[in-house]
Amino acid sequence: MLWIALHLPLLSLESFAATYCGAADAVPMALLDAQHIAHANPVAQALGVKPGLKRATALALAPHLVLGQADPQRDAQALAAVAHIALAFTPSVSLQPAQEHAAAPQTVLLDVQRSLRYFGGLDALVARLHEALAGLGHRIHCVHAPTAMGAALLARLHQQLRCPDLAALHAALDAAPVWLLGPGREHWEALQGMGLRTLADLRRLPRAGIARRFGEALLSELDRARGDQPDPREVIVLPDRFESRAELFARADTTEQVLQGATVLLARLVAWLAAQHAQVRRFTLAMQHEARRHSDTATPTSLNIALAEPSRDPAHLLVLLRERLARLPLSAPTFELHLCADEIVHRAPPNSELFPTPGSEAEGLTRLIERLQARLGNEQVQRLVLVHDHRPERGSPAQAVHADTALSVKLGQRLGHKGLASRSSPHIAPRPVWLLPEPEPLPERQSRPWFEGRALQLLSGPERIEAGWWDAGLAERDYFIAQALDGALLWIYRTRLPLSAGAQGWFLQGRFA
Amino acid sequence: MRGGSPVMRHAFSPETLHPDLWRGHQFGRHAEHGLPSGFAALDAQLPGGGWPRRSLTELLLPHPGIGEIRFLSHCLRATQRSGRPVMLFDPPAALSGWALAQLGLEVEQLLIVVTRAGPAQIEEMRVAARETDETRTRARLWALEQALKSGHVGAVLAWLPPRLRTECLRRLQLAAHAHDGVAFVLREMAAAQHPSAAPLRLALRPGGADVLALRVLKRRGPPLEASLQLALPPVLCRSARQRVHAGAAQMPMLHAATFVNLA
Numbered sequence: 105m106l107w108i109a110l111h112l113p114l115l116s117l118e119s120f121a122a123t124y125c126g127a128a129d130a131v132p133m134a135l136l137d138a139q140h141i142a143h144a145n146p147v148a149q150a151l152g153v154k155p156g157l158k159r160a161t162a163l164a165l166a167p168h169l170v171l172g173q174a175d176p177q178r179d180a181q182a183l184a185a186v187a188h189i190a191l192a193f194t195p196s197v198s199l200q201p202a203q204e205h206a207a208a209p210q211t212v213l214l215d216v217q218r219s220l221r222y223f224g225g226l227d228a229l230v231a232r233l234h235e236a237l238a239g240l241g242h243r244i245h246c247v248h249a250p251t252a253m254g255a256a257l258l259a260r261l262h263q264q265l266r267c268p269d270l271a272a273l274h275a276a277l278d279a280a281p282v283w284l285l286g287p288g289r290e291h292w293e294a295l296q297g298m299g300l301r302t303l304a305d306l307r308r309l310p311r312a313g314i315a316r317r318f319g320e321a322l323l324s325e326l327d328r329a330r331g332d333q334p335d336p337r338e339v340i341v342l343p344d345r346f347e348s349r350a351e352l353f354a355r356a357d358t359t360e361q362v363l364q365g366a367t368v369l370l371a372r373l374v375a376w377l378a379a380q381h382a383q384v385r386r387f388t389l390a391m392q393h394e395a396r397r398h399s400d401t402a403t404p405t406s407l408n409i410a411l412a413e414p415s416r417d418p419a420h421l422l423v424l425l426r427e428r429l430a431r432l433p434l435s436a437p438t439f440e441l442h443l444c445a446d447e448i449v450h451r452a453p454p455n456s457e458l459f460p461t462p463g464s465e466a467e468g469l470t471r472l473i474e475r476l477q478a479r480l481g482n483e484q485v486q487r488l489v490l491v492h493d494h495r496p497e498r499g500s501p502a503q504a505v506h507a508d509t510a511l512s513v514k515l516g517q518r519l520g521h522k523g524l525a526s527r528s529s530p531h532i533a534p535r536p537v538w539l540l541p542e543p544e545p546l547p548e549r550q551s552r553p554w555f556e557g558r559a560l561q562l563l564s565g566p567e568r569i570e571a572g573w574w575d576a577g578l579a580e581r582d583y584f585i586a587q588a589l590d591g592a593l594l595w596i597y598r599t600r601l602p603l604s605a606g607a608q609g610w611f612l613q614g615r616f617a
Numbered sequence: 618m619r620g621g622s623p624v625m626r627h628a629f630s631p632e633t634l635h636p637d638l639w640r641g642h643q644f645g646r647h648a649e650h651g652l653p654s655g656f657a658a659l660d661a662q663l664p665g666g667g668w669p670r671r672s673l674t675e676l677l678l679p680h681p682g683i684g685e686i687r688f689l690s691h692c693l694r695a696t697q698r699s700g701r702p703v704m705l706f707d708p709p710a711a712l713s714g715w716a717l718a719q720l721g722l723e724v725e726q727l728l729i730v731v732t733r734a735g736p737a738q739i740e741e742m743r744v745a746a747r748e749t750d751e752t753r754t755r756a757r758l759w760a761l762e763q764a765l766k767s768g769h770v771g772a773v774l775a776w777l778p779p780r781l782r783t784e785c786l787r788r789l790q791l792a793a794h795a796h797d798g799v800a801f802v803l804r805e806m807a808a809a810q811h812p813s814a815a816p817l818r819l820a821l822r823p824g825g826a827d828v829l830a831l832r833v834l835k836r837r838g839p840p841l842e843a844s845l846q847l848a849l850p851p852v853l854c855r856s857a858r859q860r861v862h863a864g865a866a867q868m869p870m871l872h873a874a875t876f877v878n879l880a
Contacts, residue, residue, distance in 0.1 A: 502729060
């Protein structure tokens, strides 16, 4: 059995400062719990602020202290992200309950004995674990030991320790101070009075005496740590739905500040997805605004993002979120963000390849289209659709591209389906590439059309097009190709019968490019 | 100095040191061969024997509709045949899909990115989104840069405004290094006077019916004074072209006002 304990000593402060814009390490910060300081970061401790002080004392010692409220819920959510990342490495992950009653757990335990072979050894597994956890930005103590309790206890003490077998574990535990054990903390004064500093001292005393004076709990904890008593653990269960909240440090007015908070939430979402090898297809970010007036009801602004290709790449999700947020007007400053995943897909991630293949190119193209549509709008990325209509202005309307159909059309092409054009190959006269959106009327003098101060020489034609009697766009036209002064070719037409409704005379429809 | 026969000195040519070095009378060498343009006379004048990959090519036109799409159709067809997408950014007018199909392009595979609003929507959008031309140009440049940097696009055709800051084009040229394919930037002739970061600049003009007159403004090599006349894929039938040549001398011209294009 091999257990890894990941202990987060500064969990409360880090979860509090997660959405702080700027260097959180340089600012003195402390958390309050019922008017007493519960946690203080190293900068604050250097100024003299220690846990247990009163609020007024702390502020007197450090006037620039940033104070916040300790919130076990918030800590639990932050730890859940770490636990979900650990779930990608082994299914048996459990949380070590905190020693104080009301506090949130700060240690995650992983049983990695059965995953060693898959990851290629303990060193490789630990390296990957650290790489995965680096994104969260927490300070982590990592300790290996043969027993769960032993690893959990030693992780509080050492930042990095390896106990490959029971002998090393016993040696490390013997050197550990007595207050490491939960019950040892309560009886710390009594133990100190008896001259018992380390666990080695405790072990030398008769067990019955210790049990009578300090209770069975102390002994059982020590036994479980040393491996003398079995220590079954309950594994955590991954929640079915992902819903996470983050309260922003300061009221967010700009996109960048909202994105700072959204980054934290996206990291948690990616951890949850990675634990079940799934990818997200649709998620919603809801932003709570502060009510400017009393009469304002708090209706959150919701941003729904749907992906054409399910993905769990945090960089890609952040880019999409940034582009959509940039276009969304917010009515008031935001103080809380809420992220929930609406639709997920269980699929193996695509293989990353060294050389670009058609599959990876198509996926890259889909992501590019998604990014462009996120910033410019869905209607601005278009594709032409060929329609069998003789009227040139309706022959190829532009339609918005659906990024997921871009893939399927490419695949269809690869299978050898001929396009519409080559299949039908109508015998039509040459058409100009540029069509004016509205045909431009040309003045007529001496029964010839004039363009840019010159009579146009008709070179080719007429081509008669009559269509559209079935709807409002009746077109009865004779088309000619004419040459302009500089030699460019123009496509002009003359409306045919004076009986047709609409303007009469010559019109410029397009240019040959 | 030793007496006797003089020491033979090997002539040292610095251009053999590194592929990026070249002399003024030579063509610049490229790491990759250019994409053939379909016109042998033009390929002979371009460094690399064709359109350069991984860099911008600037085409300057007096107005859209002089044969530029027919001019580029050969290399766009080749790009589509190799299975890579072609993207158009802000074409100046509506495209006729049937005309593109006649040129041999696969119409359904073209992607068009529009940042310009249609004439009917301009006022509403401007009022609603408080957009200006500046914002739209920035959006267009951003979209172009994203497409070039992604490296998944085969060919890019972009219509840019004549007045652009030089750093915008330089930034696009840098982004084009990641793009394995041709990238054409089409602008109005007024931009010829301003310097540009594109290593290849061509000025196009209609040289008659179905003929394009091309001048090389800038290239990695000796300057080319003469202009090339390229025969485009024809739109007119043969009899119509004969009529053009015959009627050239008899065209009635109106001399009410003569505008001289100084560009």
